[in-house]
Amino acid sequence: MIISPCISICKTDPKTGYCYGCGRNNEEKKIWKLEDTSDEWKKENIKEIKSRLNGWQLESFEESYTYKIENGISLYKKELNKK
Structure with missing residues (x-):
């Protein structure tokens, strides 16, 4: 199973259409959620x-996605849980 690249920084750049956090566009986000996506x-x-x-x-x-793969939660959500 491949873990979703969402790192919980969900804001889309209006110029490119890519998410600032994970770099996906809206179509790619939809495809990730489909059961039959290979x-x-x-x-x-990815x-x-x-x-x-x-940069x-x-x-x-890379840091947040690796952390998510290893720990099941993004670094952003980890920090939110501390509060």
């Missing part, structure tokens, strides 16, 4: 997402 498509989409991000945004995504 793991292969998801793996390729590669595509990473190619859209750069601090890519570093932040």
